Amino acid sequence: MFKRATELGIIRQLLPSRSIPPISLYVDDVTLFCHPQPDDIEVVKAILQLFGRASGLHVNFAKSTATLIGCEDDTVMPVIESLGCPIVDLPITYLGIPLTIRRPTTAQLLPLLDKVAARLPIWKAWLMNRAGRLELVKLVLSAIPLHQLLVLAPPKRILRMLKRIQRGFLWAGRAEAKGGHCHVNWRRVARPKSLGGLGVHDLERTGMALRTRWLWFSKTDERRAWAGLGLQFSAEEQAFFFASTYTSIGNGHNTKFWEDRWINGRSVCEIAPLLHACIPKRQRKSRTVVEGLHAHLWARDIHGVLGVHEIDQYLLLW
Structure with missing residues (x-):
């Protein structure tokens, strides 16, 4: 990951693509991905030394770390030693994530x-009325997890524990509250x-909405540095996005034929679900x-044996 797209472009030009697993070189709040060659x-x-001479911000390799991704320690250890970075195993933390x-x-x-939990003002809780505790829950306890909810879906257990902390402080002024304390x-x-x-964030639904933003940006803004990287989303997030949006056709270059809702606000999956199941996944994801x-190249994407119902939906789609 790079802070500027220009830096990413320079690295891509200098580093030829290979099938060798990459390593991650972690430098302060910048992560560089490269092959262990x-x-x-x-x-x-x-490049880092050149940047240091030009800006005066020199990289301290002794305080940086290198992380191996899908490669053996023995084969790349001599290469990493030339950098002078300690090797740290996954998971690592980047910007708190x-x-x-x-x-x-x-x-x-x-x-x-x-x-x-560290932001709970336990000793002040008894000095705050319920309206004050509600504001703290909304502005502090609900706001802290949003940074991570932007990029990942936490396990259900984590969401339940976060909800327990919020509920306990709102009703009882502490980290946990029994059922009798909870009025609503x-x-x-x-x-x-x-x-x-009361306007408190439902963290599960809020997280889904925040992550759906990336799907929206991938459809509407090609200038983003991560555009075209094939971001991964859960089936639930994709279903939520497609149920909430439809596509108005322009030149047709950015709209997926089999996946997007472009036929009068409907997708092929909604119009012809049995026929849609006959399309290989790779074609569904790539065909514009x-x-x-x-x-009529779309007709050539259909594979497998077609029954009466599939042929009926094929004629309907045609």
Whole structure:
């Protein structure tokens, strides 16, 4: 990851693409990804030294770390030693977010719980009325997790523990509250005020809405540095996005023929679900409208044996 797209472009030009697993070189709040080859490492080191001479901000390699991603320690250890960086295993923390090749576990997200619990003013709670505690829940306890909810979906257990802390402080002024202290069901509390709630964030739904922003940006803003990287989203997040949006066709280059809702606000999956199941996943993800409509190329994407119902939906789609 780079702070500026220009830096990313320079690295891409200097480092040829290879099938070798990359390593992550972590420098303060900047992460560089490169292949564990002597030439690549030397180029990265030279660029960082050049940046230091130009800006006066020199990189301290002894305080930086290198993380291996999908490669053996024995084969790349001599290469990494030329940098002088200590090697740190995954997961690592970047801007307060745990980085790992798998979904973060409950144990890896426990520091988030500790951070929220540390902001509880226990000794002041009895001096605050319930309205004051409500504002603290909305502005502090609900705001701290938003940074991580932007990029990952925490396990259900973490969300339940965060909700328990918020509920306990609101009703009892401490980290936990028994059932008798809770005057209103928390799902009602988490509703907007216009719907009879208190306006506290429902963290699960808020997180889904925040992560859906990336789907929206990927469709509407190609200038983003991460555009085209193929971000991963859960089936629930994708279903929520497609149920909430539709596509107005322009030139058809950015609209997926099989996935997007571009046919009078409906998708092929909604119009012809059995036919949609006959399309290979790779074609569903890549075929654009302009490609599919050219010489009826979309019909060639259909594979497998078609029954009566599939043929009926094919004619309907045609």
